[in-house]
Amino acid sequence: MKIRQIQQKIKDSELTSFLFSSRPNVFYLTGFNSTNAFVLLTEKEKFFITDSRYFEGAKEKLKDWNLILLGEGGKKQLDHLAEILNGLGGQRIGFEEDGVTVSFYKKLQEKLSCRLEGFSGFINEFRASKTEEEINIIKTAVKKTDIVFRKIIEYIPQAKNELDIRRQIINEIFLNGGTGESFPAIVASGENSAVPHHETSDGEIKKDAPLLIDMGMVYRGYCSDFTRTVFIGKVDEEIKKIYSIVKEAHIKAVEAVKAGIPVSEVDKAARKVIEKYGYGEYFIHSTGHGVGIEIHEPPRISVHSEELLPENAVITIEPGIYIPAKGGVRLENIVVARKNGAEVLTETSLDPVVL
Incomplete structure (x- = not known):
């Protein structure tokens, strides 16, 4: 898959990282099907974030990814996601504005110390x-x-x-x-x-x-x-x-x-x-x-x-x-x-x- 090219685009767009949430793009990037998962790419790292229903399966199939169990330790999933994003530091995180609800965006943004920046069709050129x-x-x-x-x-x-x-x-x-x-x-x-x-x-x-x-x-x-x-x-x-x-x-x-x-x-x-x-x-x-x-x-x-x-x-x-x-x-x-x-x-x- 074209992960390195996408990571280069993230760098060229002057983003700290990019959060992918739509099911088709998560599958495209990982080849793994999940109804509740995120892919987080930085310039050099790749994270797959999913809940306990899919975590064991991801461990088997995504051996070269950094895996994060969403909601680990009883945390609320949105709070945990915000914690993960804040932990990376940086100022600008890209996200799929055409793949999330306005409610999700607002709730996540208010928990972040950095700015979310929306993109539509960020990896369309690669998928096409x-x-x-x-x-x-x-x-x-x-x-x-x-x-x-x-x-x-x-x-x-x-x-x-x-x-x-x-x-x-x-x-x-x-x-x-x-x-x-x-x-x-x-x-x-x-x-x-x-x-x-x-x-x-x-x-x-x-x-x-x-x-x-x-x-x-x-x-x-x-x-x-x-x-x-x-x-x-x-x-x-x-x-x-x-x-x-x-x-x-x-x-x-x-x-x-x-x-x-x-x-x-x-x-x-x-x-x-x-x-x-x-x-x-x-x-x-x-x-x-x-x-x-x-x-x-x-x-x-x-x-x-x-x-x-x-x-x-x-x-x-x-x-x-x-x-x-x-x-x-x-x-x-x-x-x-x-x-x-x-x-x-x-x-x-x-x-x-x-x-």
Whole structure:
């Protein structure tokens, strides 16, 4: 992990230390899952602070960290945390202002002899550019998600409703080594597929209609993300047409991916295709997003983004067209932004599936 680089950023920011409290960042820095833990980094040291529920597990897995048992000796946890921070000395402690409540900040600050300074997205730049180890974990998650989709295609003909398919998705995720959904799977039949984030319901699987499936699994702490739109029976000619448009837009966006280019160029590549065919107003979201420990991470693949695409960023490419009261199509793969272009991790074909 990029601990040394982050410690250098702490030094460059003229901070004494930085207190990480959000669960995703604590996991990113340590690889250890806890619902109540802090990571405290100074220029040269790293501390993992957690309560008695997780302390023994941390001792086994984090042998090169300074471990502190939060609340040791019957101390109130917030008082103890303040004591630890005061004990380091210094004047400026960074913290995740986007990861704590205002109440927590106020209560902690009044117990400190030094000043807390809030930062938003302090380590986003490090999380956005994945290590090869992270990429390999995500690659495995994507392969397993491809397997789940193949199993779901086999199951669809006997499915009772949208929720029935989601239940099967969850079951297959666990059967294939996942530890859960990376987000609640979207199963959208017929006109429901025109709602990008439709809430899966007990609605029937309609004949002669599109069926949109958007799902992902958590594997070793990292997320996958995947969408396909399949056809159940004979489908409206316009829906077939927009499928081919979305596929073309998807391919053009993938071809645009290259480390160091403006992120907006990837979105523009997809949007240009969809607009060319007169469906621009029906592409109502960005082309993709970063994915990793969280299902939505920087960078956002948006026409409005001013970022450059980091090398080794893992992103989704997911253009879509949604015709209200009729149906929609979205096709989503995960790719890695390399120096020479996109490495596509998803292996499932973009060709239409008709059931």
